[in-house]
Amino acid sequence: MFVYEKKLQYPIKIKTPNAKLAKVIMSQLGGPDGELGAALRYLNQRYTMPMPELRATLTDIGTEELNHIEMIGTILYQLTKNLTVEQIKAAGFDDYFVDHTLGVYPQSASGAPFTTAYLASKGDAITDLHEDLAAEQKARTTYDNILRLADDPDVKDAIRFLREREVVHYQRFGENLRLLTDKLDERNFYAFNPEFDKACFKNKGNKK
Amino acid sequence: MTAMTKREALLKKISTYQFAALDLQLYLDTHPNDTETVEKMNSYKEMAMPLIKQYEEQFGPLTKRSEQGNNWQWIKAPWPWENEEDC
Numbered sequence: 001m002f003v004y005e006k007k008l009q010y011p012i013k014i015k016t017p018n019a020k021l022a023k024v025i026m027s028q029l030g031g032p033d034g035e036l037g038a039a040l041r042y043l044n045q046r047y048t049m050p051m052p053e054l055r056a057t058l059t060d061i062g063t064e065e066l067n068h069i070e071m072i073g074t075i076l077y078q079l080t081k082n083l084t085v086e087q088i089k090a091a092g093f094d095d096y097f098v099d100h101t102l103g104v105y106p107q108s109a110s111g112a113p114f115t116t117a118y119l120a121s122k123g124d125a126i127t128d129l130h131e132d133l134a135a136e137q138k139a140r141t142t143y144d145n146i147l148r149l150a151d152d153p154d155v156k157d158a159i160r161f162l163r164e165r166e167v168v169h170y171q172r173f174g175e176n177l178r179l180l181t182d183k184l185d186e187r188n189f190y191a192f193n194p195e196f197d198k199a200c201f202k203n204k205g206n207k208k
Numbered sequence: 209m210t211a212m213t214k215r216e217a218l219l220k221k222i223s224t225y226q227f228a229a230l231d232l233q234l235y236l237d238t239h240p241n242d243t244e245t246v247e248k249m250n251s252y253k254e255m256a257m258p259l260i261k262q263y264e265e266q267f268g269p270l271t272k273r274s275e276q277g278n279n280w281q282w283i284k285a286p287w288p289w290e291n292e293e294d295c
Contacts, residue, residue: 003271003272003273004271004272005270005271006268006269006270006271006282006287006288007219007222007223007270007288008223008288008289009223009227010223010227011212011216011219011220011223012289013212013216013291053237053238053240056237057234057237057238060233060234060237061234064230064234070288070289073289074288074289077289078289078291081294168231168234169234172234172235172237172238175238175239176238179238
């Protein structure tokens with residue numbers, strides 16, 4: 001279960017509204033490599049994962065992604081708060097405004113609504129961990145691109161924090177993959193699906 | 209960063225210790241027998257505790273578990289996405 005803490009993982013206080021910037025940062029909420037997809041990817045993959053280390057990592061990183069959804073939502077809210085219709089038009093935010101007013105809605109920067117097609121849960125630990133490693137790098141690239149487009153220090157501070165977390169998560173998933181393959185038959189990791197073929201672990205007794 | 213209020217400064221301090229603990233917890237998921245890191249993680253958790261207590265006494269509950277008294281403080285602004293001046 002989840003318990004809500006009435007605080008952000010990292011503080012965000014934006015002075016200057018900027019609807020144009022909100023429109024690109026939106027991709028990290030509901031875009032192809034956004035935080036919503038990340039949370040759903042890890043929290044759904046974890047059920048069939050072998051090994052306690054992998055289940056713990058997916059649970060904890062998946063939970064941290066929920067914090068990041070909230071951080072991106074906060075950035076979007078603060079960047080679009082109290083905008084006038086003139087400002088909305090001038091920033092090119094009118095196409096978002098017409099459907100959502102100033103409500104926060106998970107979509108990509110180009111307007112495609114969030115879809116679970118952005119994530120995979122393949123039921124094979126090797127495959128899913130590779131997906132997770134790639135997902136962290138794709139999110140890192142997206143944050144790099146946002147940093148190229150943003151010039152507000154209040155926004156950049158929070159985006160830099162989120163970018164660093166992608167790097168740390170990548171590191172942890174790499175360790176997970178190593179822990180997993182160390183337990184498999186080193187002559188052919190791919191002879192088995194470690195989530196489906198129960199006999200694939202070298203020391204069956206160790207599987208908890 | 210914009211100047212912080214007393215509440216924001218205290219919350220940031222709490223978040224700093226909590227984040228240090230969380231990052232070590234993620235590391236411990238793949239290194240569960242690293243006792244030195246367990247100790248370090250616990251020490252950050254302990255540093256956050258008196259600050260959480262202080263915050264909740266002054267500004268209201270951070271979790272519903274720590275809600276106390278006979279009126280419902282939980283609904284009080286600001287929520288995490290708000291600034292004090294919005295309320």
